[in-house]
Amino acid sequence: MKSKEKDSPIDFVVTWVDSQDKAWLAEKSAYLSHEKQVVDQFADDRRYREEVSFKYWFRSVEKNCPWVHKIYLVTNGQIPEWLNTDNPKLSVIFHKQILDQKALPTFNSNAIEMGIARIPDLVENFVLFNDDTYVIHQAEREFFFKKGLPRDEFILYPSIPRDDFDRIVFNDLLLVNNAPEIKNYKRRNLTKLFSLNYGVKLIWQLFSLLLPGVSGFRNPHIPISYNKHQFLDIETRFHESFVQTEFHRFRNNEDISHWVVRYMRLISGQFVVRSPKGAEYLSIEDGVVDILVKIFRHKGVKLLCLNDDKANISDDTLHEVNQFFQKQYPYKSTFEV
Numbered sequence: 001m002k003s004k005e006k007d008s009p010i011d012f013v014v015t016w017v018d019s020q021d022k023a024w025l026a027e028k029s030a031y032l033s034h035e036k037q038v039v040d041q042f043a044d045d046r047r048y049r050e051e052v053s054f055k056y057w058f059r060s061v062e063k064n065c066p067w068v069h070k071i072y073l074v075t076n077g078q079i080p081e082w083l084n085t086d087n088p089k090l091s092v093i094f095h096k097q098i099l100d101q102k103a104l105p106t107f108n109s110n111a112i113e114m115g116i117a118r119i120p121d122l123v124e125n126f127v128l129f130n131d132d133t134y135v136i137h138q139a140e141r142e143f144f145f146k147k148g149l150p151r152d153e154f155i156l157y158p159s160i161p162r163d164d165f166d167r168i169v170f171n172d173l174l175l176v177n178n179a180p181e182i183k184n185y186k187r188r189n190l191t192k193l194f195s196l197n198y199g200v201k202l203i204w205q206l207f208s209l210l211l212p213g214v215s216g217f218r219n220p221h222i223p224i225s226y227n228k229h230q231f232l233d234i235e236t237r238f239h240e241s242f243v244q245t246e247f248h249r250f251r252n253n254e255d256i257s258h259w260v261v262r263y264m265r266l267i268s269g270q271f272v273v274r275s276p277k278g279a280e281y282l283s284i285e286d287g288v289v290d291i292l293v294k295i296f297r298h299k300g301v302k303l304l305c306l307n308d309d310k311a312n313i314s315d316d317t318l319h320e321v322n323q324f325f326q327k328q329y330p331y332k333s334t335f336e337v
Contacts, residue, residue, distance in 0.1 A: 009069035059329035117231035150225035151274035156208030159216030197275040279303040
């Protein structure tokens with residue numbers, strides 16, 4: 001007989017924006033011209049472009065996580081022409097289904113993610129993806145959840161502000177350090193803080209634990225597992241901050257992010273330790289394909305973020321990256337027509 005844990009469904013939620021949609025781009029520009037306090041790096045086209053074909057995301061998931069219960073694709077209304085919307089495992093969710101109508105349209109990923117746990121029929125255990133994060137090797141349910149709890153790492157890492165994005169992290173930390181759970185969090189999580197799974201990264205714990213609160217967390221830009229009830233509970237507790245972020249049409253220095261939910265579950269101990277070695281992060285730039293080849297050889301690496309944060313990426317590089325993914329995932333998934 002299968003265990004209850006193995007029978008528990010897990011949903012994947014992926015947020016997607018396609019800047020090729022001319023109507024959407026025109027709408028974005030119109031709202032941007034009237035918006036105040038928008039940071040340029042949060043509103044430029046890098047935030048909304050598709051450099052690697054989104055179809056490879058579906059192919060990788062179907063190949064490596066065939067057990068997924070359902071995939072929720074969250075968009076402003078754009079649907080890829082190649083997407084098979086009749087697939088019973090797929091549900092397309094528009095922003096209007098999870099966000100306040102007065103906050104729409106929104107071009108702010110933080111705002112969109114505030115409403116993720118409100119998706120109709122979303123199961124208790126779900127994994128939040130961006131469209132640049134992939135499952136590149138076969139991963140079992142237990143890689144994402146164990147004993148009904150999200151798998152994660154609790155690695156403290158001092159926050160060193162470098163750009164405007166760090167202001168959002170600071171806003172998350174402000175809420176965490178004023179939450180009652182911060183009291184005795186070290187004693188409560190001692191074995192999780194000093195898990196041998198962290199390897200050499202344990203050295204950061206020794207320095208960070210000397211501080212009275214949390215100065216920062218290691219933030220791997222990878223798919224994050226969540227319990228829906230935890231997410232909704234934090235939304236209720238930090239309601240004002242959630243609403244404020246939801247009503248920012250573009251990323252704003254006063255935003256919070258969904259990481260605040262992760263941070264709160266870490267200090268509360270509501271997770272099961274996972275090694276950070278199962279994930280890699282890369283930026284798309286010249287020579288990235290050579291690194292991709294090496295990463296794909298390591299079966300222990302389950303998750304990959306391939307970020308397109310560089311301002312100028314050559315067409316040749318983009319072509320090489322897409323060719324690489326086509327070679328890895330040459331066959332259509334059932335999510336394609």
